[in-house]
Amino acid sequence: MTLYNVALFVHFIGVIVLFIAFGVGQRAGARMRGVGSVEHALLWLGLLKVTTPMFPTALLFLLGSGSYMAAEAWSFTTPWIISGIVAILLIGVAGTGVAIRGFGRMEAALEAATTWTRDLASVLNDTTTWTAIYAINGMSFAALWLMVVKPGWGQSVVLPTAFALIGGALGYLSVRRGIGTGVGNEAATDESYSTNPPS
Numbered sequence: 001m002t003l004y005n006v007a008l009f010v011h012f013i014g015v016i017v018l019f020i021a022f023g024v025g026q027r028a029g030a031r032m033r034g035v036g037s038v039e040h041a042l043l044w045l046g047l048l049k050v051t052t053p054m055f056p057t058a059l060l061f062l063l064g065s066g067s068y069m070a071a072e073a074w075s076f077t078t079p080w081i082i083s084g085i086v087a088i089l090l091i092g093v094a095g096t097g098v099a100i101r102g103f104g105r106m107e108a109a110l111e112a113a114t115t116w117t118r119d120l121a122s123v124l125n126d127t128t129t130w131t132a133i134y135a136i137n138g139m140s141f142a143a144l145w146l147m148v149v150k151p152g153w154g155q156s157v158v159l160p161t162a163f164a165l166i167g168g169a170l171g172y173l174s175v176r177r178g179i180g181t182g183v184g185n186e187a188a189t190d191e192s193y194s195t196n197p198p199s
């Protein structure tokens with residue numbers, strides 16, 4: 001066993017943490033936006049917020065171990081490594097910043113709300129927050145591909161950009177089209193939710 005093996009293992013832990021954060025965040029986010037009940041939306045928000053520290057954790061694991069492996073066996077001028085560094089900095093720093101601010105606004109709106117309103121639904125469906133989260137999710141898929149294939153500049157620039165744009169567009173469209181807005185579930189007030197949960 002070499003230190004390089006250990007670094008690659010730590011790197012994989014970083015990948016796992018990152019994709020758990022995306023998976024949990026997106027499912028909990030969709031449930032929170034669509035639940036139609038303030039009380040239950042707060043519960044889903046609690047799960048959503050668990051993902052916030054996962055982004056800087058993944059950043060530390062991936063950047064730390066990746067930098068060691070790059071210095072040992074590759075170089076910091078290798079296209080897919082430069083692309084990986086840019087991607088993880090955007091994912092870790094911008095992602096965390098947007099998520100913390102966005103989730104904070106959602107929490108404040110939910111705590112101030114007594115019933116489910118369209119104004120509340122529009123805060124929970126904040127396009128900036130969800131577009132950014134879906135965009136960094138897309139970029140992470142591209143980073144995964146780059147790390148495995150180790151291509152030149154063309155793919156290293158085009159793929160993260162294209163996947164970020166596709167991911168961002170999907171996130172934007174999913175909240176703009178009202179998927180999971182809770183519209184239609186307004187009848188499911190906190191009082192009625194327990195006997196009449198939304199489908």
Ligand code: HEM
Pocket residue numbers: 011015062063065066067069070074081084085086087088091139140143144147148
């Ligand atoms: C979203 C960000 C990242 C993801 C999803 C990711 C994913 C991966 C995966 C799955 C591997 C294993 C590939 C293989 O064994 O063939 C890998 C290897 C590697 N990654 Fe990353 N990585 C990311 C960020 C970074 C960063 C920021 C760096 C550099 C600072 C980096 C440098 C490396 C290096 C040097 C290897 C070793 C390649 C090898 O020995 O085959 N990665 N990465």
